Amino acid sequence: MTVTPQRILDVEAVRADFPFLEEFVDGRPFAFLDSAASAQKPRQVIDGLADFYRHSYANVHRGVYALADRATAGYEDAREKVRAFLNAASEREIIFTRGTTEGINLVAYAWGLDNLGPGDVVVATDLDHHSNFVPWQYIAGRSGATFATIPVDDAGDLVLEELDRIAGLGRIKVVAAGWVSNALGTVNPVELLVAWAKEHGAISVIDAAQAAPHRAIDVQALGCDFLALSAHKLCGPTSVGALYGRAELLERMSPFQLGGHMIRQVRHDRTTWGELPAKFEAGTASIVEAVGFGLAIDYLQDIGLDAIEAHEHALVEYALERLPEVPGITLYGPPASRRAGVVAFNLGDIHPHDVAQVLGFEGVCIRAGHHCTQPLLRRLDLAATNRASFYLYTTRAEIDRLVDGLHLVSGKLG
Amino acid sequence: MSEFDQMYREVILDHYKSPRHHGSLDPCDAQAEGQNPLCGDEVVISLRFAADGDTIADIGFSGRGCAISQAATSMLTELVIGKSATEVAQLPKETLLDEIGIPLTPARLKCALLGLGVLKVALHRAKGTPLPKEWAGLDDLGLR
Numbered sequence: 350m351t352v353t354p355q356r357i358l359d360v361e362a363v364r365a366d367f368p369f370l371e372e373f374v375d376g377r378p379f380a381f382l383d384s385a386a387s388a389q390k391p392r393q394v395i396d397g398l399a400d401f402y403r404h405s406y407a408n409v410h411r412g413v414y415a416l417a418d419r420a421t422a423g424y425e426d427a428r429e430k431v432r433a434f435l436n437a438a439s440e441r442e443i444i445f446t447r448g449t450t451e452g453i454n455l456v457a458y459a460w461g462l463d464n465l466g467p468g469d470v471v472v473a474t475d476l477d478h479h480s481n482f483v484p485w486q487y488i489a490g491r492s493g494a495t496f497a498t499i500p501v502d503d504a505g506d507l508v509l510e511e512l513d514r515i516a517g518l519g520r521i522k523v524v525a526a527g528w529v530s531n532a533l534g535t536v537n538p539v540e541l542l543v544a545w546a547k548e549h550g551a552i553s554v555i556d557a558a559q560a561a562p563h564r565a566i567d568v569q570a571l572g573c574d575f576l577a578l579s580a581h582k583l584c585g586p587t588s589v590g591a592l593y594g595r596a597e598l599l600e601r602m603s604p605f606q607l608g609g610h611m612i613r614q615v616r617h618d619r620t621t622w623g624e625l626p627a628k629f630e631a632g633t634a635s636i637v638e639a640v641g642f643g644l645a646i647d648y649l650q651d652i653g654l655d656a657i658e659a660h661e662h663a664l665v666e667y668a669l670e671r672l673p674e675v676p677g678i679t680l681y682g683p684p685a686s687r688r689a690g691v692v693a694f695n696l697g698d699i700h701p702h703d704v705a706q707v708l709g710f711e712g713v714c715i716r717a718g719h720h721c722t723q724p725l726l727r728r729l730d731l732a733a734t735n736r737a738s739f740y741l742y743t744t745r746a747e748i749d750r751l752v753d754g755l756h757l758v759s760g761k762l763g
Numbered sequence: 764m765s766e767f768d769q770m771y772r773e774v775i776l777d778h779y780k781s782p783r784h785h786g787s788l789d790p791c792d793a794q795a796e797g798q799n800p801l802c803g804d805e806v807v808i809s810l811r812f813a814a815d816g817d818t819i820a821d822i823g824f825s826g827r828g829c830a831i832s833q834a835a836t837s838m839l840t841e842l843v844i845g846k847s848a849t850e851v852a853q854l855p856k857e858t859l860l861d862e863i864g865i866p867l868t869p870a871r872l873k874c875a876l877l878g879l880g881v882l883k884v885a886l887h888r889a890k891g892t893p894l895p896k897e898w899a900g901l902d903d904l905g906l907r
Contacts, residue, residue: 702802702829702874703771710766719803726803732827733803761767762776762830 356653358660363652363742366391370742374712380747383714385531385559385691385738388584390645397644398586401637409636410610410627424636427643428626431591434646435576436567441625442599444592445639449558450480452577452592453525455629456554457484459605460598461523465492469522472515472551474499474507475728476530476537479721481556485525495519499526501728505533505682512545521549528560532722532736533682534665534691536560543573552598558582562740563661563689565654568593580638585645589638592629599625606631649741657741661690664739668692668748675755677763681734690739693720696755699762701733707761708754715751770865771830778834783841788823793889796826797881797898799873804828806836806881817847817890822882829874831867836878838862843882852883852892 364370369389370378381389405419412418425440432440446452465471471489473482475498482498489496497515500508515521524546528539539555546553555576557566562583568576575598579590594602604611604622608631613621622628649657666685669692672678677697682688696704701717708715715737719726726732737751787794791809798805806826813820822840826833839859843851859879860867867875879895886892 700804700827700829700833702804702831702871706770706829706871707767718801723803732805761771 356656358652358656358741360660360742360744363391364744366393366648367742368392368395377712380713380750382737382739382743382747382751383716384562384740384743385582385736386716387581387587388562388740389742390584390586391648393648394584394586394641394644398637398641401640406637408633420636423640423643424634427639430643430646434561434566434650435578435591435593436569437593438569439596442593442596444594444599444626444629445634446577446590446592447588447635448579448581448590449556449577450484452575452590453481453554453556454484455592455605456525456552456575456577456594457488459602459629460552461485461488462492463603465489465494465522467493468519469494470515470519471496471523472499472521472525473497474526474537475501475724476505476507476533476535477525477527477722477724478531478556478558479723480558481525481527481554482724485523494522498724501725503729505530505535505729506687507535507537509538509541516549521546521551523554524549524551525554525556527556527558529557529563529689529691530682530722530725531559531691532720532725532734533693534688534738535683536687536689539573540571543571546574547572559689559691562649562657563654564658574598580642580645583645584648586635586638586641589635589642591642596625599629604628604631608632610634652741660741661739661743664743664745664748665690665692667745668737668739668751671748671752672755675752676759678755681729681731690743691736692738693734693736695731695734696758697763699758701735703762704735704755704758707758708751711750711754711757713747713750713754770871772865775830775834775863775865778837779830782824782833782837784822784824784837784844786823787825788821791823793885795881795885795888797877797884799828799832799877801870801873802829804832804874804877806832806878808836808878808881808885810882810885812848812889817849819843819846819848819851824878828877831863831865831871832874832877835859835863835875839878839882848886848890848892852886852890854879856895 407417407420409421409424432443471485473485486496543553552574555573557578561578576593581587611631679695681693705717718733788809792812794809796807808824810822824836887894
């Protein structure tokens with residue numbers, strides 16, 4: 350894909366990179382509006398995975414033959430790419446995980462169980478995906494700490510006026526929050542939450558699963574202690590992600606999973622832990638997937654995260670302008686200015702499953718359900734919503750197909 | 764026939780728009796509620812037994828769900844009235860699926876079978892009949 354000097358995204362050039370668009374339904378490619386669940390993959394990533402298996406595959410770190418050297422180099426190059434992508438100070442601060450969920454669980458178990466107790470408060474938000482909500486709720490419960498959440502208002506924004514009340518509940522030890530809401534697209538003021546955590550001497554943990562695909566991230570500028578992301582949401586493979594952690598904290602933490610590769614010495618009476626990041630990477634890693642993660646980062650950076658963000662912003666503005674044309678539609682979430690490429694809605698009394706099913710017959714792919722955000726939907730008094738989400742390959746014409754499809758759904762089931 | 768017409772058959776749309784036995788019975792002899800964890804849909808079922816204490820005399824259902832889950836549960840209520848608790852506890856899911864009679868993907872199968880699972884939980888609570896194996900061991904059924 351060629352990049353113009355202004356870094357404006359050329360969507361047709363991008364689309365030429367994505368083989369899924371060669372799959373047709375009724376003579377048209379899928380209008381894939383479900384990238385917040387998982388992004389499609391460009392051929393640069395797909396082919397790169399196969400190439401790596403063909404030419405460079407072995408287990409990493411211990412073999413002394415050429416194939417193992419290539420595999421280790423590929424895996425560690427990918428770590429450097431993730432480091433640069435997040436602007437972390439050192440590769441020691443980049444742990445490969447299975448994804449965002451594992452990254453958050455790592456912090457919750459390895460840091461939480463050693464550092465939390467009665468009188469401590471763990472803070473998450475009512476906007477969070479279950480992957481941030483449930484581990485902290487569970488570990489707080491296990492350790493006797495209080496679990497509190499920052500509430501959300503009707504528009505889907507965090508109610509920051511509640512922070513003082515939450516601070517009164519005890520010693521704030523953890524502030525864990527999603528950067529971008531997967532359900533509503535709300536972009537949270539994470540800078541403010543990180544500053545609030547610091548003020549209370551708490552650690553800050555950012556779930557960047559929905560942020561990393563769409564905007565540039567600089568963990569040093571943000572100042573967070575931990576940040577988790579998944580490769581599959583940013584055009585990379587499944588089963589791999591990364592956890593950024595400040596070295597000073599990671600060094601003092603207990604390990605999370607135990608086994609091969611994460612040790613220094615194993616004796617009958619005592620085992621000692623390996624250096625960072627090996628200490629947190631027990632067992633054989635998702636080697637080729639990590640390499641694919643690096644290729645996906647290359648791909649996005651070639652296009653430019655700023656260009657991707659601008660492209661999606663224009664799409665959200667367009668969707669928020671067109672969707673109200675559909676009779677009976679209710680839109681949820683903040684205005685476009687505080688929203689990433691996600692639009693949630695309901696269509697009269699028609700259940701989202703049925704809306705998504707009928708759109709599916711038309712080749713329009715959206716998601717219906719609770720989006721792993723049951724506390725949020727209960728707060729908004731909803732059982733389920735429809736969600737359309739956009740990415741670098743999304744076009745205005747696909748949003749038009751969504752609008753046309755919704756008119757059709759209304760006609761058939763309304 | 765279009766994919767829409769295959770799935771949203773007339774009989775499905777009829778049960779969806781005019782559900783049979785909709786509501787809750789108060790008082791009732793057995794009651795249970797359940798959720799589909801994939802989509803968060805909920806079904807609540809209550810029922811009353813006849814004088815013999817075993818035959819299902821009346822049944823009611825409520826909740827929020829898609830056309831498939833609502834229609835399937837509505838059809839289920841018609842299917843089980845007059846049957847014994849033991850008979851219904853052993854009712855194979857295929858019997859209900861035959862009645863529904865539409866092609867279902869694995870995700871939609873969960874919608875279609877939610878009501879049957881909840882009904883079996885209600886019978887289990889009231890009569891100790893066996894739970895369907897996919898419901899066994901769940902910690903939110905209030906069974907322990």
